[in-house]
Amino acid sequence: MLVLLAFIIVFHITSAALLFIATIDNAWWVGEEFFTDIWRVCHNNTNCTEIDDSFTGYATVQAVQATMILSTILCCIALFVFVLQLFRLKQGERFVLTSIIQLLSCLCVMIAASVYTNQREEIHNNNMFYQGTSNGNYGYSFILAWIAFAFTLISGIMYLILRKRK
Known part of the structure; x- marks a missing residue:
C-alpha cells in the first residue's frame, strides 16, 4: 500500500509540474522566427511583446490565462487536501x-486548451502583435497542457476509487 501511495503522490506532483x-x-x-504563449509574443528570440488590452483577442487570451492558473492552483490544493485527508480520514473512507x-x-485545463485550440486562428491572424505567426505549429507547452489534462483526469479518478486501507 505504501508503494501505491508513493506512486499516487509522484503522479500528482508530476501533474502539477506539467501544469506549471x-x-x-x-x-x-x-x-x-517566433514563439508565443498566453502571456507574450516573441520574434527573433529577442523582441518580446507582452499581451495587453490593446490586443485584438485579449478576452480570449485572458480566459485561457485564467483557466490555466486556476487549474494549477486547484491541482496544488488537491495535493494539500489529499495529504490532510490521508491522516484525517478513517479507514475505508x-x-x-x-x-x-x-x-x-x-x-479547467481542458477548457483552456480547448479555447486556445478553437480561437488560435482568430488570435494569430487578426492581430498586429502576431504578424507573421500564422504559419507555425503547436508548441510543447500546448502539448503539455493536454498531457496534464489526461494526468489530472486519471488522478482524479484514482482518488475517487482509492480507499484508505491498512
Whole structure:
C-alpha cells in the first residue's frame, strides 16, 4: 500500500509540474522566427511583446490565462487536501474531496486548451502583435497542457476509487 501511495503522490506532483510548465513557458505556438504563449509574443528570440488590452483577442487570451492558473492552483490544493485527508480520514473512507478538486483542475485545463485550440486562428491572424505567426505549429507547452489534462483526469479518478486501507 505504501508503494501505491508513493506512486499516487509522484503522479500528482508530476501533474502539477506539467501544469506549471504549460502555464509559464513560452511555447504554445511556435515557428521558425517566433514563439508565443498566453502571456507574450516573441520574434527573433529577442523582441518580446507582452499581451495587453490593446490586443485584438485579449478576452480570449485572458480566459485561457485564467483557466490555466486556476487549474494549477486547484491541482496544488488537491495535493494539500489529499495529504490532510490521508491522516484525517478513517479507514475505508474515500478521498472524494480530493477527487472533486482534481477533476475541477482537469476541467479547467481542458477548457483552456480547448479555447486556445478553437480561437488560435482568430488570435494569430487578426492581430498586429502576431504578424507573421500564422504559419507555425503547436508548441510543447500546448502539448503539455493536454498531457496534464489526461494526468489530472486519471488522478482524479484514482482518488475517487482509492480507499484508505491498512
